[in-house]
Amino acid sequence: MPTMPSAHRSQWPVWLCWLAMVLDGFDLVVLGTVIPTLIKTGELGFDAVGATFAATISLVGVGLGALFIAPLSDTFGRRKLLIACVAGFSIFTIGVAFAPNVAVFSVLRLLAGLGLGACLPAALAYMNDYAPAGSAGKSTTRTMTGYHVGAVATALLAILIVPNWRLMFIIGGAAGLVLLPFLWAKLPESLPEAAPGASSQPTKAPAAVVPSAKSSQTAPKTGFRDLLQKPYPLVAVGIGIASFMGLLLVYGLNTWLPQLMAAAGYPVSTGLTLLLVLNLGAVAGLFLAGFLADKHGTKKIVLLWFGLSAVLLAILSVKIPNEFLLNAAVFVTGIFVFSSQVLVYAWVSQLFPPRLRGTALGFAAGVGRLGAIVGPAVTGTLVAANIAYPAGFYVFAIAGLLAVAALVLVPREVKTAVANVLAGR
Numbered sequence: 001m002p003t004m005p006s007a008h009r010s011q012w013p014v015w016l017c018w019l020a021m022v023l024d025g026f027d028l029v030v031l032g033t034v035i036p037t038l039i040k041t042g043e044l045g046f047d048a049v050g051a052t053f054a055a056t057i058s059l060v061g062v063g064l065g066a067l068f069i070a071p072l073s074d075t076f077g078r079r080k081l082l083i084a085c086v087a088g089f090s091i092f093t094i095g096v097a098f099a100p101n102v103a104v105f106s107v108l109r110l111l112a113g114l115g116l117g118a119c120l121p122a123a124l125a126y127m128n129d130y131a132p133a134g135s136a137g138k139s140t141t142r143t144m145t146g147y148h149v150g151a152v153a154t155a156l157l158a159i160l161i162v163p164n165w166r167l168m169f170i171i172g173g174a175a176g177l178v179l180l181p182f183l184w185a186k187l188p189e190s191l192p193e194a195a196p197g198a199s200s201q202p203t204k205a206p207a208a209v210v211p212s213a214k215s216s217q218t219a220p221k222t223g224f225r226d227l228l229q230k231p232y233p234l235v236a237v238g239i240g241i242a243s244f245m246g247l248l249l250v251y252g253l254n255t256w257l258p259q260l261m262a263a264a265g266y267p268v269s270t271g272l273t274l275l276l277v278l279n280l281g282a283v284a285g286l287f288l289a290g291f292l293a294d295k296h297g298t299k300k301i302v303l304l305w306f307g308l309s310a311v312l313l314a315i316l317s318v319k320i321p322n323e324f325l326l327n328a329a330v331f332v333t334g335i336f337v338f339s340s341q342v343l344v345y346a347w348v349s350q351l352f353p354p355r356l357r358g359t360a361l362g363f364a365a366g367v368g369r370l371g372a373i374v375g376p377a378v379t380g381t382l383v384a385a386n387i388a389y390p391a392g393f394y395v396f397a398i399a400g401l402l403a404v405a406a407l408v409l410v411p412r413e414v415k416t417a418v419a420n421v422l423a424g425r
Contacts, residue, residue: 012186013130017123018146019179020086025150026172027062027089027116028254031055031109033158034165041163050102056373057106059251061113063369069118070362078126078358079189081118086183088115090176097166097173117369120147121361124345129354140346141290141339148282148338151254155276227356227363234409235351236363239344241406242306243368245399246341249309252375252396253278253337256383263389264319266326274330281334289339293346299412302343303404309336310400317390317397340403341368351410375399 031054038046046054065085073081092112099105127139154172161167227236257275266274293301312333320326344364352360378395382388 012182013126013188014143016179016183016187017082017127017143020082020119020123020183021143021146022150022153023086023089023172023176023179024116024120025147025152026154026175027058027093027113028147029151029154030158030168030172031058032255033155033162034168037163037165043165044099044105045102050106054102054106054109055376058109058113059369059373061110062117063113063366063373065114065117065119065366066121066362066369067117067366068362069114070121070365071359072118073122073125073358073362077189078122078129079183079187081122081358082126082187083180083183085115085119085122086176087180088112089119090173090180092173093169093176094173097169117365118362121345121365122358124349125358125361129357139290140349141286141293141342144342144345145283145286148279148286152276152279227360231411232352235411236360238406238410239348239351239360239364240367242302242344242403243341243364244371244374245403245406246306246344246371247368248371248375248378248399249313249337249396250341250375251372252379252392255376256379256388256392259383260379260388260392263383263386263392274327277327277330278334279338281331282338284331285335285337285339286342288335289343290346293343297412298343298347298350299407299410302340302347303407305336305340305343306400306403306407309333309340310397310404312336313393313400314397317393337400340400344368344407347410 035046035051035055038044039048039051044050069081069085089112092108092115096105096108096112099108124140124143127143130139154168157171158168161171227233254275257278261274289301289305312329316329316333320329345361348360348364349357379388379392382392382395
């Protein structure tokens, strides 16, 4: 992978991609913070059915953006796509605040999701283009801490602002608009893939400038059909299943953990506290997972992480009467569950060559978003049937084991990938 010499590598891309993930974290929880108010007041005609539709269509938009817009970063460049996606998300998010009814509210959330869905894979692809060689694990997990920081910050903001739900969307959209000029001015284009026979290191450039993505050779168009060509089909299937299960766990737990704990007999306040503890564990886990993945290999660590997630989720099906032990168990569970999915993204960045990185990450994120829809739906069905505890934790544990089984089939690295790409040019 072409990388920028350390002496010429600016920190602007690192922070700008991190802030883009903060916007993703905002989108993860903002709807959950305003739905109770919308249902209670009936504003815009919201009821439980309307809220469910709005939440689902939002995730559909994010999934479609990841699947069909993110791959464009391999054709037009990461910088252009990131700027366009942040702009689209920001404008449509502000528009949500002025929606006259549930239908318009939902359509605007769908459109905002399209931009945000492409933002995550494009940002991660950019960071792995830009990062020093051998640091894909740390680069990916460090960038994704912004996701959970954004989620926690939005939840805290909601405590101060809600029931003024419109202001929540105005602030979220305005934050994206504030980020735009910095992306335009300070985000260099991602590095080009080295031409055949050329050195993997680019020529020297000014400190804040990275060589343009335009190479002397015209880059071939890329798309999902490339993932069907050898040696990628088995890799894509394994990664897709693991990503589906990973986001099923992330969204299922973030949506239903308080209710699962309430069903187990814990106080409601305990369930809300445990949700915060779970996400704090996620941030700690991201730093640890990235360090270990770069040191011992991403495949070993992601298999270990999903396996431990399954075990710990099964343990949570047993009621823990001691409050300290309960918080400790949930914190440790958070360390492994959320960073498992991020390690999948890190591994994708290593398995695929730069010209396919955006496409592959978009595929992983897009398929994963299907899991983000299925996870809360399945758990909600268990809640409605009054069997959420302990069955919900068993479902989550099985999802972790299925991810392990899928990733075992994926090779540690695809050695022929770059060679095949260059040979075909």
